Amino acid sequence: MVYGVQLNQGVGFLNNHGVKSMRKTGFVSFIVMAIVLLAACGEADDHDDHGTGSELNFDPLEVEIIAPEEADPNEEVTIQALVTQGEEKVNDADEVVFEIWQQGEKEDSEFIEAQLTDEEDGVYEIRYTFTAENIYHVQPHVTARGMHMMPTGEIKVGDAPDVHEDEEEHGHEADGHSHDLPDDLRVDWQAAEEVDSGEEAELTVFVDWQEEPLTEARVIYEVWQHGDEAHEWLETEEVEPGIYTSQYTFDNGGDYHVVVHIENDELHEHVSQLIHVIQAE
Known part of the structure; x- marks a missing residue:
């Protein structure tokens, strides 16, 4: 119990x-x-x-340079880059840096970081004073939303020769060499300089850096028809060490500009090439 x-x-x-x-x-x-x-x-x-x-916005990044076509020496001017993605103004770019150099003096480029304007309408700007009477090249390097764009514009300062007159005077070498390139960089254009409209053409360059094929670089083609403001950007594929290629169909007959942009941790260069397109009958 x-x-x-x-x-x-x-x-x-x-x-x-x-x-x-x-x-x-x-x-x-x-x-x-x-x-x-x-x-x-x-x-x-x-x-x-x-x-x-x-x-989600899957549209490509676009950059428009807003700057005067001509300027006076020792005059401060405003240079802007409008960054958009489709209809959206891009205010959250990771980096916008303007590279400025005189014609024939690419190795002496200046790099100036741009700031987003107070209006926050996708416009990034700098103030710059051109000191010499020459043709100046202006190139914003824009990194935003996992993409990188770097269009190029020109500004005529003072009594410098016209941009196109200067191009005709210096010309474009057939193998894609440029007087502005570093001595250790060689770019050989391996595509035809004359193609037919409406047919897919293969655009290929071989890039050599310090006597070795330049591998794992980012090589982009900027293509536009002479006199046209619309530029197209083509990513390339490295098919062999130092050989970069892409395909493009030229819609109309006439002259087209192709600028080869080459980037890695050490380089940021570009080379121009002119292609004549025969209008298909």
């Missing part, structure tokens, strides 16, 4: 203690679940803030 009483008391103690423990465990579990739910909601909101909750 004594053992029975003690057992009953023990059972009662355990039941009371067990109920309390279960209540405490249930309360703690409720708190943990609430914290998890709040964290999940916060994470979802954070993803929505980065565009997961809205339609």
Whole structure:
């Protein structure tokens, strides 16, 4: 009988203690679940803030240079780059840097970091003073949303010769060499200089750096018809060490400009090539 009483008391103690423990465990579990739910909601909101909750933008990045065609020596001018992706103005570019150099003096380029304007309408700008009467090349290097663009424009300062007159005077060498290239860099154009319109053409260059094929570089072709403001950008594939190729169909007859942009950790150069396209009958 004594053992029975003690057992009953023990059972009662355990039941009371067990109920309390279960209540405490249930309360703690409720708190943990609430914290998890709040964290999940916060994470979802954070993803929505980065565009997961809205339609993703798959349009290519576009950069338009906004600058005067002519300027006077020792006159400060505003040079801008309008960065867009489809209809969207890009205000979150990782980097916008203007490279400026005089005709024939690429090795003496200046690099100036641009700032987003107060209007935050996708426009990044610098102020620059041209000191010499010459043709200046202006090239914004824009890195944004995993893409990189680097269009080139020209500004005539003072009594410098016209841009196209200067190009005709110096010409384009058939093998793609440029007077502005470093001595250790050689770029050989291996594509035809005359093609038919409407047919896919293979554009190929061989790039040699310090007497070795330049491998794993980023090589991009910038293509436009002479007199046309619309430029197209073509990614290339390295099919063999130092050999970069891409395919392009020239729609119309006439002269086309192809600028080969070459980039890696050491280099940021470009070479111009002229292609004549025969209009298909």
